[in-house]
Amino acid sequence: GAVVSQHPSRVICKSGTSVKIECRSLDFQATTMFWYRQFPKQSLMLMATSNEGSKATYEQGVEKDKFLINHASLTLSTLTVTSAHPEDSSFYICSASTPGGSSTEAFFGQGTRLTVV
Amino acid sequence: GENVEQHPSTLSVQEGDSAVIKCTYSDSASNYFPWYKQELGKRPQLIIDIRSNVGEKKDQRIAVTLNKTAKHFSLHITETQPEDSAVYFCAVPRSSASKIIFGSGTRLSIRP
Numbered sequence: 001g002a003v004v005s006q007h008p009s010r011v012i013c014k015s016g017t018s019v020k021i022e023c024r025s026l027d028f029q030a031t032t033m034f035w036y037r038q039f040p041k042q043s044l045m046l047m048a049t050s051n052e053g054s055k056a057t058y059e060q061g062v063e064k065d066k067f068l069i070n071h072a073s074l075t076l077s078t079l080t081v082t083s084a085h086p087e088d089s090s091f092y093i094c095s096a097s098t099p100g101g102s103s104t105e106a107f108f109g110q111g112t113r114l115t116v117v
Numbered sequence: 118g119e120n121v122e123q124h125p126s127t128l129s130v131q132e133g134d135s136a137v138i139k140c141t142y143s144d145s146a147s148n149y150f151p152w153y154k155q156e157l158g159k160r161p162q163l164i165i166d167i168r169s170n171v172g173e174k175k176d177q178r179i180a181v182t183l184n185k186t187a188k189h190f191s192l193h194i195t196e197t198q199p200e201d202s203a204v205y206f207c208a209v210p211r212s213s214a215s216k217i218i219f220g221s222g223t224r225l226s227i228r229p
Contacts, residue, residue: 034216034217041224042221042222043206043222044206045219046217046219091158093161106163108160108161109160110159113158
């Protein structure tokens, strides 16, 4: 299957600072990627849709100014958590699917565990 | 928007027995139904999926059944093994096939 790589896998930051998470499609081009957040023992909640060359689409309740998404190329989307607070500590995962055809499988990055202290 | 409900939230079965997890969805236009397995701290892994033109799909010990009329689909794991212990999520696409909405998850424990 297609490979999606996410970096970093773990990050610890101080409260008030910003953290950038990268999501790359390694062997295919992804015009659309998705960002999810998962709190402990909970499901994956869709945060936003990252669109190459245009603005991201955010789910209801997700602050676009706090979670900045940039999708400047067909293989890279970034999520920046700005002015991070302890309540932003979570597991963040991106996904993408291969374009065209009838395939609808979503491929996930390995996730980033963010801890804000 | 799409609403996905998953039951049960936790499930404990004896090794060798079968496990069944069920999901219901609201959008009758949905036509792709994947199941994911997630181990602690890792990414979700697709274990089986089914499209709306079939009612059942099987892959070794894992099967998925779909009832489009009732809008529910189920994961069946037979001859369970310790390595089946994980959290399982159903999912349904919303608006685009790769934009998926996850169920709440089922924590499956296999008792030795």
